[in-house]
Amino acid sequence: MRIDVAISDQISPHDGRFIDGKHYFACRVYFEDTDFSGIVYHANYLRYMERARSDMLRGLGMDQNKAFESGEGVYAVVDLTMKYLAPAKLDDDLLVVSTVETLRGASVIIDQSIFRGEHPITQASVQAAFLTPAGRPRRQPKAWTKAFASVMTDGNRN
Numbered sequence: 001m002r003i004d005v006a007i008s009d010q011i012s013p014h015d016g017r018f019i020d021g022k023h024y025f026a027c028r029v030y031f032e033d034t035d036f037s038g039i040v041y042h043a044n045y046l047r048y049m050e051r052a053r054s055d056m057l058r059g060l061g062m063d064q065n066k067a068f069e070s071g072e073g074v075y076a077v078v079d080l081t082m083k084y085l086a087p088a089k090l091d092d093d094l095l096v097v098s099t100v101e102t103l104r105g106a107s108v109i110i111d112q113s114i115f116r117g118e119h120p121i122t123q124a125s126v127q128a129a130f131l132t133p134a135g136r137p138r139r140q141p142k143a144w145t146k147a148f149a150s151v152m153t154d155g156n157r158n
Contacts, residue, residue, distance in 0.1 A: 052096035
């Protein structure tokens with residue numbers, strides 16, 4: 001079987017987008033995400049948020065692969081607080097909304113909420129530290145801190 005290049009060029013993985021300083025990333029609940037009762041298994045909310053954060057960084061022009069491969073560093077989650085408000089279920093359309101809340105020299109705090117329709121079902125605060133390949137904290141690249149600052153509102157700047 002061969003794939004028509006014109007068709008494959010039209011179909012690509014979903015990309016989120018920034019609107020008024022917030023990053024929006026849509027996803028859907030599949031059977032593999034649920035437990036035997038059809039409710040999303042608790043750890044999968046972390047997966048949805050991780051995908052949204054990775055998409056957000058990509059959207060800000062941050063090439064994590066290049067930074068890692070060059071030995072510059074990589075982000076690692078060092079603190080996470082999450083609250084489950086309501087369960088997501090099979091076939092739900094979800095929207096992960098991410099906001100850069102606090103920007104420090106070697107870390108960033110991103111607040112994330114998962115919505116089903118207009119209702120929040122999960123809320124989290126994620127602190128990611130920029131680490132050397134040896135696992136030691138390192139200042140984030142200046143271009144990256146500028147990119148984060150560009151989407152922060154005045155109300156959430158340090």
